[in-house]
Amino acid sequence: QIVHLADYRPTDFVLERVDLTFELDPTNTKIEARLIFHRREGVDASLPLVLDGDELKLSGLLFDQKEMSASQYDATPESLTIRDLPAESPFELTITTYINPEANTQLMGLYRTNGVYCTQCEAEGFRRITYFPDRPDVLAPYTITIIGDKAANPVMLSNGNFLGGAGYDEGRSFAAWFDPHPKPAYLFALVAGDLGVIEDTFETMSGREVALKIYVEHGKEPRAAYAMDALKRSMKWDEEHFGREYDLNIFQIVAVSDFNMGAMENKGLNVFNDKYVLADPETATDQDYANIERIIAHEYFHNWTGNRITCRDWFQLCLKEGLTVYRDQEFSSDMRSRPVKRIADVRHLKSDQFPEDGGPLAHPPRPDSYREINNFYTMTIYEKGAEITGMIATILGRDNFRKGMDLYFERHDGQAVTVEDYVKCFEDASGRDLSQFFRWYVQAGTPLVSASGAYDAAAGTFTLSLEQTTPATPGQPNKEPLHIPLSFALILDNGSIAEPTSVTGGEITGDVLHLTERSQSFTFSGVSSRPVVSLNRSFSAPVNLVFEQSLEDLVHIARHDSDLFSRWQALTDLAMPNLAQAARDARDGKDVTCDPAFVAALLECAGDASLEPAFRAQALNLPSEADIARALGGNNDPDAIHAGRKAVHEAIAKAGEEVFVRLYNEMKVEGAYSPKAGDAGKRSLRGVALSYLMYAENSPQRAAEAFAAADNMTDLAQSLTLLAHRFPDASEATAALASFLTRFDGNPLVIDKWFSIQATIPGVDALERVKALMENPRFNPGNPNRVRSLVGTFAFGNPTGFNRVDGKGYDFLADQILAIDPKNPQLAARILTSMRSWRSLEPVRAEQARLALSKIAKAAGLSTDVSDIVGRMLKD
Numbered sequence: 014q015i016v017h018l019a020d021y022r023p024t025d026f027v028l029e030r031v032d033l034t035f036e037l038d039p040t041n042t043k044i045e046a047r048l049i050f051h052r053r054e055g056v057d058a059s060l061p062l063v064l065d066g067d068e069l070k071l072s073g074l075l076f077d078q079k080e081m082s083a084s085q086y087d088a089t090p091e092s093l094t095i096r097d098l099p100a101e102s103p104f105e106l107t108i109t110t111y112i113n114p115e116a117n118t119q120l121m122g123l124y125r126t127n128g129v130y131c132t133q134c135e136a137e138g139f140r141r142i143t144y145f146p147d148r149p150d151v152l153a154p155y156t157i158t159i160i161g162d163k164a165a166n167p168v169m170l171s172n173g174n175f176l177g178g179a180g181y182d183e184g185r186s187f188a189a190w191f192d193p194h195p196k197p198a199y200l201f202a203l204v205a206g207d208l209g210v211i212e213d214t215f216e217t218m219s220g221r222e223v224a225l226k227i228y229v230e231h232g233k234e235p236r237a238a239y240a241m242d243a244l245k246r247s248m249k250w251d252e253e254h255f256g257r258e259y260d261l262n263i264f265q266i267v268a269v270s271d272f273n274m275g276a277m278e279n280k281g282l283n284v285f286n287d288k289y290v291l292a293d294p295e296t297a298t299d300q301d302y303a304n305i306e307r308i309i310a311h312e313y314f315h316n317w318t319g320n321r322i323t324c325r326d327w328f329q330l331c332l333k334e335g336l337t338v339y340r341d342q343e344f345s346s347d348m349r350s351r352p353v354k355r356i357a358d359v360r361h362l363k364s365d366q367f368p369e370d371g372g373p374l375a376h377p378p379r380p381d382s383y384r385e386i387n388n389f390y391t392m393t394i395y396e397k398g399a400e401i402t403g404m405i406a407t408i409l410g411r412d413n414f415r416k417g418m419d420l421y422f423e424r425h426d427g428q429a430v431t432v433e434d435y436v437k438c439f440e441d442a443s444g445r446d447l448s449q450f451f452r453w454y455v456q457a458g459t460p461l462v463s464a465s466g467a468y469d470a471a472a473g474t475f476t477l478s479l480e481q482t483t484p485a486t487p488g489q490p491n492k493e494p495l496h497i498p499l500s501f502a503l504i505l506d507n508g509s510i511a512e513p514t515s516v517t518g519g520e521i522t523g524d525v526l527h528l529t530e531r532s533q534s535f536t537f538s539g540v541s542s543r544p545v546v547s548l549n550r551s552f553s554a555p556v557n558l559v560f561e562q563s564l565e566d567l568v569h570i571a572r573h574d575s576d577l578f579s580r581w582q583a584l585t586d587l588a589m590p591n592l593a594q595a596a597r598d599a600r601d602g603k604d605v606t607c608d609p610a611f612v613a614a615l616l617e618c619a620g621d622a623s624l625e626p627a628f629r630a631q632a633l634n635l636p637s638e639a640d641i642a643r644a645l646g647g648n649n650d651p652d653a654i655h656a657g658r659k660a661v662h663e664a665i666a667k668a669g670e671e672v673f674v675r676l677y678n679e680m681k682v683e684g685a686y687s688p689k690a691g692d693a694g695k696r697s698l699r700g701v702a703l704s705y706l707m708y709a710e711n712s713p714q715r716a717a718e719a720f721a722a723a724d725n726m727t728d729l730a731q732s733l734t735l736l737a738h739r740f741p742d743a744s745e746a747t748a749a750l751a752s753f754l755t756r757f758d759g760n761p762l763v764i765d766k767w768f769s770i771q772a773t774i775p776g777v778d779a780l781e782r783v784k785a786l787m788e789n790p791r792f793n794p795g796n797p798n799r800v801r802s803l804v805g806t807f808a809f810g811n812p813t814g815f816n817r818v819d820g821k822g823y824d825f826l827a828d829q830i831l832a833i834d835p836k837n838p839q840l841a842a843r844i845l846t847s848m849r850s851w852r853s854l855e856p857v858r859a860e861q862a863r864l865a866l867s868k869i870a871k872a873a874g875l876s877t878d879v880s881d882i883v884g885r886m887l888k889d
């Protein structure tokens with residue numbers, strides 16, 4: 014049941030061509046698969062062909078169009094084994110299966126959502142459609158014929174180029190598609206139904222015209238305009254920055270309302286969770302727009318990093334995901350503010366990937382075994398995977414990185430490859446040895462880098478001593494030292510950057526210091542005065558840095574670093590000890606005090622008009638409760654962390670009331686709404702200012718006014734959140750929640766915000782509130798977006814409400830997991846990961862969490878998805 018990387022071997026049979034015919038029926042769809050195979054050279058002629066299945070029933074099997082005798086094959090729901098196949102010559106199998114899309118609640122394979130047929134085949138969904146060698150290293154061109162009821166399915170789509178379509182028989186029509194680019198089955202897609210469409214075109218760099226189509230529910234066409242714009246910008250950007258041109262004459266996107274993940278990069282036919290397509294100012298926040306831009310780009314970029322070059326096996330998942338996240342991050346950085354994007358990405362990495370890497374679910378970016386591949390679509394594969402590619406770019410420098418990417422595209426186009434193949438391209442293109450660097454892929458855990466500096470005035474030298482360790486993770490007690498690229502600057506008193514005459518102790522390239530030993534000291538000569546070290550600038554390496562810097566030094570960085578990321582990092586480093594101490598004080602019932610130097614530095618930044626508003630908003634957004642918990646390291650009391658953080662906010666609000674009033678007035682955006690980064694930044698700074706003002710004024714008044722005055726969803730959702738979270742019992746909050754509901758009733762994506770805002774109201778009452786909302790007729794337990802916005806948001810995003818000391822939050826989650834699991838195991842497993850940090854809770858809560866997890870573990874009939882997660886979480 015456990016799959017091991019070491020067991021990899023190629024298939025015995027080579028798949029040459031795939032020809033599929035679907036006869037659509039909501040409950041009984043017929044699939045005829047014609048597959049041409051030949052035995053791989055050198056494979057023993059007695060070996061059978063074994064195809065994968067999942068809940069399938071074989072209804073017909075032909076060999077070169079002739080019946081096979083029953084003794085020649087065995088069919089089970091999980092596999093089809095065929096014997097007596099030719100030693101050399103190609104042969105054709107025709108396999109017939111019937112499936113029930115309507116009953117497919119797992120949302121894997123072919124299913125129906127709101128009357129639309131759609132597929133999700135990654136990772137192993139294709140085997141729920143027909144018997145097939147369902148693995149990413151089996152690539153073939155596909156011809157697809159879709160036959161369906163004419164009236165119900167005016168739109169019938171698949172991968173590749175459209176061949177043609179017409180009437181088929183009484184009441185039915187057909188459409189045929191051909192995808193010439195060999196691809197694995199996980200990239201197959203089919204969509205059919207009655208959908209609206211917006212159309213556009215894109216002229217590629219070589220002058221070919223590509224038809225662009227985005228399909229949405231009728232009436233929602235105008236809300237797809239931003240996605241279309243983002244698509245065209247993505248296509249252009251990939252040409253300019255990676256030399257990648259689109260390769261079919263049509264590119265299609267379909268938005269569906271039931272989807273387990275964000276979106277899927279099926280060749281030429283991306284399928285999206287509608288949440289990441291639909292937007293207009295009235296219903297989407299700035300964050301929604303940014304997410305749409307990012308995910309449209311991500312799936313489009315997969316066309317080269319994932320589709321043209323795919324993964325040899327699922328252990329290599331980060332080959333396509335990490336690289337594609339890196340690419341979408343670069344794209345967003347170019348579209349928006351690079352430092353602000355970096356800050357947001359690092360916040361996300363630290364709040365979600367670091368806890369994963371430091372807990373029971375830790376795994377290397379390239380794992381060496383798995384029980385359930387669906388559980389490996391993780392923050393580590395995606396985000397740490399992206400950081401690894403980012404580090405390669407840092408180590409190689411811009412030009413060599415580009416050369417390596419070019420070589421990768423040239424060398425491996427059309428192949429299914431490994432992470433080793435990928436890294437080799439960078440080695441070959443640059444001449445640099447990346448063998449030590451490769452450990453990042455196979456070693457789990459967040460490295461800890463400790464740093465200290467010593468200045469010798471007489472000699473004019475500065476010595477930076479560094480030490481690296483990586484904590485043990487499940488299955489990996491001992492860790493080797495990594496090659497850690499640390500971008501740095503030695504900042505002098507006047508804010509300029511020192512230019513040492515020479516360095517000893519290790520390699521430095523440009524502003525990057527290469528830490529390769531367990532401990533290593535770099536000595537810089539020709540340093541005229543004591544410098545302040547800005548280390549790991551732009552977060553060049555995903556590590557925990559411990560650097561005992563004085564308050565003055567941190568303030569100096571916060572003021573002077575030319576790297577905005579590091580200025581933000583310095584402010585965070587100033588904030589964290591205050592937040593940690595505040596949590597301890599709150600726990601011990603002491604008064605919370607705040608370091609005035611920290612408050613002054615933060616307010617100075619807030620009021621600095623030379624800094625972009627989005628940056629200032631990031632600085633004022635203090636580390637989250639989860640971040641503080643991580644910094645505290647263990648024995649955590651979420652109530653104390655919450656109370657301490659609130660007290661710190663109040664202290665800052667009081668000291669900075671004037672600044673916040675000014676910002677609140679100055680940052681008002683005039684004129685028509687635009688989702689562009691500049692305006693969005695002003696709205697976010699204004700929102701933070703409002704939040705502080707509410708601490709200073711201790712009244713719902715101002716937020717109620719903001720809610721009434723809001724003319725876009727960003728302002729509306731922001732003010733509603735503040736009202737509901739700070740003054741849940743005030744009539745202003747109740748009224749605003751009610752008016753929001755009335756106004757957006759019938760728009761499920763907006764009602765999801767209404768669910769989430771209420772699910773995250775802090776405090777012990779949250780659980781009862783969530784339970785009541787689940788009874789609301791607008792809640793649909795079968796729709797993943799609804800479940801995530803209510804149950805998921807509660808478990809992931811409400812530390813005080815979820816971590817009730819009586820354990821009722823965990824108990825509720827256990828019941829929910831057990832209720833969701835039989836219908837949608839992927840969704841259940843994903844939400845369950847919200848408990849991954851249970852061991853760092855104080856003992857009473859930790860014991861309650863353990864009991865809830867044990868209850869899940871003991872339940873009968875668990876899916877592999879949930880059983881894998883709960884098993885790993887409970888393992889000591």
Ligand code: ARG
Pocket residue numbers: 135136274276277278311312334387390
């Ligand atoms: N490849 C998709 C993306 O990142 C995600 C698909 C996830 N599918 C799954 N079964 N977990 O763009």
Ligand code: ZN
Pocket residue numbers: 311315333334337
């Ligand atoms: Zn992806």
